[in-house]
Amino acid sequence: MNKIELLAPAGSMESLIAAINNGADAIYLGGNKFSARAYASNFDNETMMKAVDYAHSYNVKVYVTINTILKQSELKEALKYAGYLYEIGVDAIIIQDLGLVKLIRDVYPDFELHASTQMTIHNAEGALYFREKGMQRIVLSRELTVDEIKYISKDLGIETEIFVHGALCVCYSGQCLMSSMIGGRSGNRGRCAQPCRMQYTLKGENFGERKAYLLSPKDTCFIDDMDAIIKSGTSSLKVEGRMKKPEYVAGVTRNYRKAIDKVLVNTKFDLQRGRQELAQLFNREGFAKAYLYKNVGKDMMSYNYPKNTGVYIGQVSNSGEVKLESSVSLGDGIRFNDDGFTLSKILNNNNEVKEAFKGETVKLFPTGGYKKGYKLYKMSDKKLYDELNDDLKPYKRKINLTGEIEFKVNAPLCIKAKYNKKEYRVYGEMVEEATNKPLTRERVEEALRKSGEIPYKFDKIIFDVFDDGFIRISSINNLRRELFEKILKEEISSYRRKRTEGTIKEYNAKCQENLGYIYSCITKDQLKALLEDDKAQNIALDIFFSRQKHALNKNDLKNLYETSKDKNIYLKVPSIIKQEFNSIVKIIDELKSYIKGIITSNAGIIKIYKDKLFIIGDYKLNIFNKEAAGFYAQDVDIPFLSLELNRKEIKELMKHTNCNMGINIYGKTELMISEYCPMGSTFGNKSSKKECSGVCMKDNFKLIDRMNESFTVLGDNSCRSYILNSISTNLIDEMEELKSFNISNFRVDFKDESYDEVKDVLNQITRKAKNENNKYTKGHYKRGVE
Template sequence: MNKIELLAPAGSIESLIAAINRGADAIYLGGNKFSARAYASNFDNETMMKALDYAHSYGVKVYVTINTLLKESELKEALKYVGYLYEIGVDALIIQDVGLISLIKSVYSDFELHASTQMTVHNGEGALYFTEKGLQRIVLSRELSLDEVKYISKDLGIETEIFVHGALCVCYSGQCLMSSMIGGRSGNRGRCAQPCRMQYTLKGEKLGEKKAYLLSPKDMCLIDDVEAIIDSGTSSLKVEGRMKRPEYVSGVVDTYRNAIDKVLYKKKFDLNKGRRELFQLFNREGFSKAYIYKNIGKDMMSYNFPKNTGVFIGKALEKGEIILEESVSLGDGIRYGEAGFILSKILLNGKEVKEAFKGDKVKLFPSGGYKKGNSLYKTSDKKLYDDLKEYIKPYKKKITLRGELEFKINSPLILKTKFNGKEYEVAGDMVEVATNAPLSADRIEECLKKSGEIPYKFEKIDFNVFEDGFIKISSLNNLRRELFEKILKGEVSSFRRKRIQGTKEKKNIKFGENLGYVYSCINKNQLKALLEDECVKNIALDISYTKHKEFLTKDDFKNIKDKNIYFMVPNIIKKEFKNIVKQIDEVIPYIKGLITSNVGIIRLYRDKLFIIGDYKLNIFNNEGLEFYCEDIDIPTLSLELNRKEIKELMKNVNSNVAIGIYGKTELMVSEYCPIGSIFGNKSSKKECNGACIKDSFTLIDRKNEGFKVLGDNSCRSHILNSLALNLVEQIDELKSFNISTFRVDFKDESYDEVKIILDEIKKGEKNKDRNYTKGHYRRGVE
């Protein structure tokens, strides 16, 4: 078995201490800025250094997250912050923004970089693309199966990291624009408002409707699969939870530490007890194994309750009594429905007790809220949390050392030890002739085995020289403290670095031709409208939906004359990767190029075809443009940029750049399909009945906004914005910013609607009878 890293979250110094005490090998945390958990406590510079020194004193690595997209105006400050982190000895950075990656590789070339899961690396070619760009580790998308993890980690030999426990996003990380487009709080900027945890109604035109928390996944828990995960060749098992309490971190890390050690070192571990503890700490209607065994149905969702469900303790009977299914104690948190209380009194057979057990018939107080028939759940266990609190104390964990002591009369005390391959030695006071009873070796060893507020402790002292002499106990204490502090200083200082300003390397920028307008479509009626318009020169065909009637197929490429044709390639490509490559190769004689944001496809075709990068590449700054312009001909800017930010970004651009001016923005793309799970009865044991082919579906939120849901050939779901982006009246302004290519994407528009949009573009003004959105063009994102 290979060495495996247990990587723990820390949203506070207390969580970091708890994780180290319970056996984490590495910690990931965020600073005050540029972190994908902007609402966690996070670490200011002073606390960051203390946390780093504390971790390094235990030999635990620290990875800092700068896993958000950065605006042009933020790059300078971000790079300065990176310099600080480099200087104080951070082990690695977890990054999303490719522009920042480019700058760091130029300035701090030896700084280890990890590709955040926000970079949506989900296939082997994509993983190779970023490792070739200098990233040492890839945090894989959560959507990968165990076989896919094994292929990337073992077969391709790439260092990977995967999530094994905690909250699960329903959309591919880095691809979600739902929070951003609905409320201006961008998940790509660490400010997700979690619209996936809201109630929705999925409505079919023929098949009826269903209301529930349709986009809310259960937390993932892979505690039963640790051996298989280790065997996959991944390097790091990651626990999610920077927003969770230190007690949660303590309990989860301890459980996974024991499970890993059971596999690697055959240590004893009660797996059933571990499961129960994880369930009590936090669950949403139980756990799922996420996508590790390709389960993408309703079994992985918490349709009824999106928060911590707790552990079921029983149903309320007459007079508020309950026959307990689980034990309870004073101070436990109890939930019924959306309400709850802290347990302040327990009555058992008319007498007050501090705790009660399974099978006991009790009454819980305050009892006024819950009624007969209510199901009650224990959401927090005071006894468990009190036990876990013990591990939040600093220096509870000790690193044991073996010491060597010279105790020679008329010579100074000499204390030595070895740690991390280095020798440490200190000299103390003179050993005197004993006027009365000399100090015994046992008494000396007992004194030196003390520890205190320090990570280290002696388990044994070997005496190189021992003579019957005397020295004050305080001298022994001082000697021990001095040696431990020397080790601490030596270990911590060994991670410090000096800032060395590198020179930004000049990149080989592709310069694609000015295309003017590029129109994409997904069905035959849209294509018909485009072909009939003489002004339309560039058409991209998206054949991701051929299982639906009247949608495009590869044969359509052969029948188009006098137009420049592009193949619009899916942004997410997993098991079907080889098939997509085959489709591209078959139509190469008929196409001018590709449109995609899949970096695996970009890697394969960057030297073979003209490539337009799609907006899901998340290009936020000029450095990001340069990063991708080595490999693509025309990059499309992120739709999360506003007018001012686009103008600022484009000031010094020396390549052609595209921007989306019309289309229903894809808010989510997911392996989970709400249509198949609700109307297709898809679960881990049942195949989908193809409901998406039989009807048209809309997801309706609490404000009665409707979002079209499309299912593609790979049974992924695509949720589109309720209103189409329309910037036709801003085209002249965008041209003044040096934008040269304009993207128009049709998804659910009819033939007539396509004609209307084409007419609007020619006139440069919107149809007043139709509702559109300007997206972020005016407002921007936080």
């Protein structure tokens, strides 16, 4: 069976130490810039070097996250930072921005790059595409099943990494614009405000409404599935948690280390105890297997409580006592509703005890806050946390070495050891003839077996020579330290690199097309309005929303081709394509003779059709800078810019590129794309064991937030859900300025608009109607994101 890496998070030096002490093979962490966990403690340059050296002293790899999209003005600094990481010996960078990918490939061609989950790589062709672009490892989207992971990892032989434990985003990572568009805090820039953890009301015109934490998934836990996961051929098992406490990192890492070793080397592991410990460390109404076995329903959601739930310990009876469902001890943190207390006294049969166990009936103090009927939860386990706190000590974990000793009278004391196929040897003071009492082997061994603040220790000592002689014990201690420090210094320095910088190259760009306006639509009414406008020459049909009323289909596209020869017809292809990939390829091939090209941001589709069809790159490509535009411009005919750029940033980017770029000037932004369907899960009783009941085809649904903003929810042909912004972005009044920036391609994107609303927007473009700003937003055009 393949060797597999356990990859642990580190938001601080304590977490890094905790992970290494508990058997992590690799650590991932962020610097104080360009990290998708901007609010974690993270590491400045000095601490980063210490962290890298500490990990490398244990042969533990270090991957640094530069997994945000970068503005044009940030590229130079990000590349310089990558150079620093290269120099201090970081093993790989986990990266999202394709502009920085291109620059690092040019300047540091031997620096290993891992494609972040923020790149939304979720099908085999997408994984192949980015491997061909120089990504050594692909961090797969969390939405893949075990069979899909196996196909990409084992069957195609691609090095992959998957998340096995921790918080789960309800939206595909890298595709979420909800926090960005609602509050200006971009998930793509590491500043997500987690709107998914808020309460929402899902309202149907016919089905009624339900209020709950409808977008809040349980945390992922694959501890029971290690055998299947390891057999899938994936290379690395990743624990989420850079924002979590060091004790959490310690506990989760040790349990997954044991679970992996149970499969690989048949060591013992109490799985039930492991599950309990993981739940105590953090859970949201239990755990889910995410999408590992196509679980896409309500079973994976924490509808009632979006934060750590704790472990249920029982319900308060009429007498104020609790029959325990789980053990408790003094110092534990107890929760009821949104309040809580630290357990200071336990009465069992009126006897004061330090701890009580499952099945016992006890009274817990202080009693002032909770009442009869209240459910109590243990939020923190003092005994567990005290135990895990011991794992935060530096150099607790030791690497065992065999020492060979020459203790020869009238010769210098010599200590030898082999490590990583190298032999190390040090010489100390002369061993003298014993004038009184010679040193015993046991006394010399005792001194040699000490370790201290260093990773190594002797677990076995061989005396090549041992005479009756004498030397000061302090001399033995000093020589032992000298040997260990020599090994440590050489190990650390072996990872260091010199910056031999390559030359930044220019791309050969395809993007020289000026199409003007490109309109997309999903319903027959929208298409009807477009056909009534003579100036709407470029029309893209999205035929993948057949669950919507009056949805367009293949025949509509073919009929349009036959009846409107003056129109240029495009096919809008989904951003997310998983199990239906081959069927969508068949649809594209069937329609090739009817269309001028396709609109997509799906890397797998781009890989297949880059030399066969005209491709318009959708805004979900997350193009934020000139180099990212150039990356895609090799394969995409018109790359469209990210919706998160402001006017100043658009202008700056366009100064530096010779590409004819595009920008969306109208449409309801796709805030989230999810495999989870809130409609079927809420009103159709959809769980992981029940099939879809097609609720989205029977009603129109809105998701309403606490500010009473209303977001349309759509379901596509593959049962994927889309949450649209509550208000359309409209930059029609900024057209002249955008043209002055040398932008020549403009998308007008219709999704849930009526015939009349489409006509109104078309009239605004032709200046027959005014853009009434109170109906629209300018998105990030004026404000931008941090």
